[in-house]
Amino acid sequence: MQDYLKGLNEQQYAAVTHKDGPIMIVAGAGSGKTKVLTTRIAHLMALGVDAFNILALTFTNKAAAEMKERISKILGNNEARNLYVGTFHSVFARILRGEAHRIGYPNSFTIYDSDDSRGVLKTVINELNLDDKLYKPNVVHSRISQAKNALVGPAEYAIDHYIQQEDMRSNRPAIAQIYQAYASRCFKNGAMDFDDLLLKMYELLNTQPDVLHKYQHKFKYILIDEYQDTNPVQYQITKLLAAANENICVVGDDAQSIYSFRGATIENILQFQKDYEDVKVVKLEQNYRSTKSILNVANEVIKNNKGQIPKNLWTDNEGGEKIRLVRTMTDNDEGRFVADTIQEQKLRNHYHNKDFAILYRTNAQSRSYEESLRRMGIAYKIFGGLSFYQRKEIKDFIAYLRVIVNTRDEEALKRIINYPVRGIGKTTIERALIAANEQNVTLWEVLMRAGEFGFKSGTLEAINNFTTMIRYFQTLLNDKNASDVAVQVGKHTGLIKDLFSDKTTEGLARYENVQELLNSIKEWTESPDTEDGEVVNKNLAVYLQQITLLTDADNEKEDADVVKLMTIHAAKGLEFPVVFVGGVEETIFPSAMSINTREELEEERRLFYVAVTRAKARLWLTYANARYRFGNLVQNEPSRFLEEMPEDYIDRSFAGGGARNQGGNDNMGSAFQRMQRGFGDYNDAAQAEKRYGAPPQKKVPLLGKDAPASKPSYINAPPKPAQVANHTPSANFTASDTSNLKVGQKVEHQKFGFGAVIKMEGSAHNPIATVQFELNGEKKIMLNYAKLRIVE
DNA sequence: GATTGCGCGATTTTT
């Protein structure tokens, strides 16, 4: 038996060694999915399958790169470089690069990112004289995107009764018209948007039998990762490709399907079993990632979803610590708590920054974490923000490159036609655009034949200078590589000079960004000219098609010792020793947008499942009583998902003593009721009185402008302290210096009364004392925040 | 053509 098969469990072994015919692997979270996929590919190659004949489709470029690397390691040779591994989008873009002419596109087609798509939509909506308040590019785009992902073209969209009804109901009957116009405008521009990369690939295979034949025989073995997140187009494409050999292997976990808003459908998993006869189904149910506590919580919560593939995810790992549930007063407190706890955990358990991840539902939540981490001097990085390629100066520069490669690219052309300023003003552009529409030619063609359209001589000269310059760049394409062309562009357009002359800080940053872009083009140009077994020309067109499909996550260096901040979506497929999930509140998680149907809610629950299962050893779930949203203070209830967690694996006592510690265990009430009552005060014990009690059920508007910002006394909680025995501070109460507090010392707390220190823990930066109070039982007191008077 | 100011909308997730 080959060595690489030795480390596999029974199910993994079965999945790896099944050679021919369709197979579906249901892989629970942390069950060694990547290991199985990579070992399987290595095994196929060991059995003599040529790497050139294997296609593996992943969800991210990063996953693809990781896969190749691991296969190389298993095989101990360089054969893996000949594998065809990549995302759906990048693999199809690569194929279309060679075949697009077959369906009427230039092979050097441009790929439009979401910004470009929105731009085209804006133009089209204006041209149709539609109200852009009603037809917001974002809304329209997602509608069109859904249609494309479901293989519904403009014509079908327009006549489909159900779709039309939906659009009528939302008072947007013209979407069909916009879709049509958008599609033909993209086509005219020689451009494909993200969805087109799939749709046109399907069209290509479906209408060009010889092309289909070619790729069916090239890809003798097909593997698809994250199958639960595929959409109908992806399903149909892979079905076509696999039709000749039916050696198709899909791996997925229905419990982790979190992209239905993008058209993904779990239906594909069911359909798969119907479409292929004798599908072998293997379930990977042993989890190697998380502690029992973490896994049990995840399992218990996901049980509330109906209609899953039955499976029993279990682990041999140790029980581990309980999951900590922490309630704070505000989102800022939440941020502070997390930063403090990271600091404390680093010292206590010898973690590094990179061991921590802070996960959240929406990007907006990152702010409070950032502030706190920065204040404490903890290095962090936010993943998934504005990508490098979305910066204005980068887009400007790239727009030149795009126009040079494809003059039909109107979006890019409009962007640079008068940047830097060269005397082609708004009215000129307006006129040229109208002429282009009237004559049904491209904007570029109008510019080339500007003499025929009666522009003033000055304007005409400006236009001619511009087109001459672009055409000069085009002459370079033949014998210069991407990097050389880019450098010429920087010089001759005056772009570099323009940026360099801006001496403001931002201007300097912009200049440096463009330099970085030039460097990266150079680097790409000089890298080996094969990829996935194909010789790749290092020309501009190829470069541009690649970078559009790059996301920030793909460029990240793994090794940096930083705390990672990202959305839960972005965290899919990753794992971290310590995880914080923030904002576990109603209206955030589950999102207020996704609680209207059972389907939506179940997807939120799966998202929760994904969040929890990212953690290997330790997990905190935090939520705030109130947080700022659009400048208003909003109160949220704890997430319903918290109710669904099994009590045995949860520690609610952490931050400042929980309800369970507050004496009298008899009438604790349900877990949820206790959560609602609150867990004492993390931030400032002196204010606790104001805050205890059930949180208000309704949103409470922020008090007037003069409400002191530093003291969040806005919460209209009834002043009755639910469970805290009253204590009136001694007249001589002054906070003592507690930096040398020792076990056994007697202390007074303003609210909890007198007690004795029974345990000291935490770090020097964030010491925590456990105090046995005479009246209020045992509490954890964070000395940085709570004030204690040392009695003796 | 650039600058300023005002008003309005935004926050679910992204290849």
Added chain:
DNA sequence: TCGCGCAATC
């Protein structure tokens, strides 16, 4: 609240 886009102005 904040940031962006658009309109009015020099």
